[in-house]
Amino acid sequence: MSSLLNEGESLGAFIERYRSMELLRFLTCGSVDDGKSTLIGRLLHDTDRIYDDHRKALEEDSKVHGTQGGAVDLALLVDGLKAEREQGITIDVAWRYFSTARRSFIIADCPGHEQYTRNMATGASHCQLAITLIDARHGMTRQTRRHAFIASLLGLPQMVAAVNKMDLVGWDESRFRELERDFLAWCARLGTPEPMVVPISALHGDCIVHPSTNAPWYRGPTILQLLEGVPVMTPSADAPFRLLVQHVIRPSLDFRGFAGRIESGSVAVGDRVQVLPSGRQTRIARIARDELSGGDLQFVAAPSSVLVTLADEVDCSRGDVITCVGGVGGSQQPAVCTSIEADLVWMDETPLVAGASFLMRIGTRTVPATVVRIRYVVDVDTLGQHVRDSIEWNEIGRVDIVTQQPIVVEPYRNMRALGALILIDRVTNATAAAGMVRSGDPHEPSPRRAHWMTSPAPTLDPPASRGAGEALERAARWRQRPAAILLFGAPKSGKTRRAFAIERHLWQQGHAAVVIDGQALRSGLSRDLTFSDEDRSENLRRAAEVARLLLDQGMVVILSMVAPQPSARDLARDLIGTDRFLAIDCGEASGDDAAMLRDVEAFIRPDRTPGAG
């Protein structure tokens, strides 16, 4: 093993260098025999990071357990547990640590057998980069596609595919290019950032630390060059401020401090903040720190663990979130809600069924929660979404969750710390699922909707294509069938007032609704039209065309139009589609707004039989 000290480097110079070195956390994944352990062993070996006593133990182990005919088997360096070594499999995520002159690394070594989904999701939740092993002989397998999918689901910003065992395909460039194309195409479908693909032989050490003479056609970086070269993602001080309160510290009546980690952004003494979920506002009084560590701070940024005091006596305890008001990112606030939509990686052997209750931990808050609905299960091989009643072990699905107390959430892709959650089985205490919040519903569910959500899943056809999938997704997200509601009648018949009332009511139920007001159209789109019956009909036609576009996006559109000619209303009905069109005559309507609301709600229910309207 070589020294970390450079030739002639003083300790002081080393410490400065080491302290300023960045830390990269990455994971390795692959199927059972793809050579993952060998790759890690090779990384340690070729960077000369193996202690002499470990090397000696390795040489002895290789004779007994090795697969290299008594020669040194680098895989044994990392295959940790005795039980595993005997069975030749890796049971669980193993963590490795090593440094080079440039960087420190933490490796999450994720095994690729039956529990791969759970292990890979676990590893990925701590990492920013994934190295997926592909056996050059076998090419992309189900497993490879799944690894990339999980990496994209967990939001890993960097992907690397290492095409291993190139020596066994004679370092054939065309074979490598074929696999490279396959992998890039799959990642493009997933929408992940473009990955790097590297040809390697872990067994012989090609392109791991040292470039290979076997692949003169490959001019890209080696694995180590990549690891040392990719930018390390650190939380930005410019992001919105989020402090997740872990613990209240009260040594005396004079001091009440809130301890926790700043997961995002930064804060300074005097900044205006609010405590969620209560929404109470105050200012940061102190960023307290002991004298030995240098005393109080004026400013502090993520990802520090800190202790703050607040200017006013506001209620704040474990599970609360302190956010900024105004300033950087002040306009982006988490939702406070009891209903969320999330992607789950199911990790329990007992399948998930709708109606099951758990403890849910999100941030530092733990609340009782119920999965009220399974929207679909993803077929990881085709990315198809299947409406199913259960999510099985190692499957991934989209669900609706209702919590017993309000929680503070943000979409996972915007704010990991408030979008990541786990579900805990209340009987076994097992971690049943990892979840990523898609959206938080800012409205309390009404009794009616809660009833609806626990009813059987609607009979929606599986999507035939990505486009159809999105329309389905939108409709499912808003729990509505896209529809156009035409309120027509003479001027002053109350159309517009009712249109806005319906819109507001639908919003409050969590639907996505929008009003198109005929009068407002005349200020722009229909500026050329007069108030003749013909032009009023033309105005309706234009409104209907706009409505059709919005319907395709899954919206409920409320049209408020004079529309005096029955023929024009029929035209609009044809344009939009009979099943999606409901006309209400405000001249005739008795004035019973409640009845009208009920009709509209019935019409947009996802489980309404088409044609019943």
Add this chain to the structure above:
Amino acid sequence: MQERRWTHLDELEAEALHIIRDAAACFERPVLMYSIGKDSTVLLHLALKAFWPAKPPFPLLHIDTTWKFREMISFRDETARRHGLDLRVHTNPEGLRQGISPITHGSRVHTDVMKTQALRQALEAGRHDAAIGGARRDEERSRAKERIFSFRDRNHRWDPRRQRPELWNIPNTRVHGGESMRVFPLSNWTELDVWLYILQHRLPVVPLYLAKARPVVERDGLLIMRDDDRLDLRAGERVQERLVRFRTLGCYPLSGAVESSADTLEKVVEEMLRARTSERQGRLIDHDQSGSMEEKKREGYF
């Protein structure tokens, strides 16, 4: 505005503080396992920092096998006194009565009775549902799979197949009565990180880590310090004064010294940077048999 740039030691510190605070908040009767060594020194410093200006909301527990170096014991008592901490010391009374010793009974029996069983007794007596310890994953191969929040059943056993997946920084801290959790805030630290942190914060350490002329005997290829006269000399053995220090500290008859002239923290770090062998090489306890640390963990060894 930012006072200095974020370094990877800062990151490890912030992560450890987060873990310690969660452990304190999520368990009813946590305890900090204080074993006096360098890792415990960092752990205790972080625990003090995590709850400042209050005291840590848990006691310190030391499992005393009665075979620790005398300097360790005086350092322990001085540390607890200086910080005004609630230090609880436990020795297995059974083992004491049977006169279990690493010299006559061997490291395996000694470790089982005086450490593993003693720890169980102390955790049960204190009804502790969480024990915070200073173990690191890079110490030993079987530790590489250890969780930060590591679940133990009612018999304090660690089952690698029943460990919970740990996602993001959201630990699942739920346990039923009698079950417990071992919590390892320094999981992601390396030996080098620990020493650099000690150096950076000028933390006091047991003087045994620094080189000094000490009475040692050569035994089974290790340099064993004769800390008291309980270490009987075998035929042909003789006590020599040699300039030595220790990379890890445990029971003195089981801890091998290394010859060294590193008598300051700086020199220790420099020596470690040039080391070609791992810190555990000087520990008899790990060399009983292949996979021995794994076996001990399954039985409830820390």
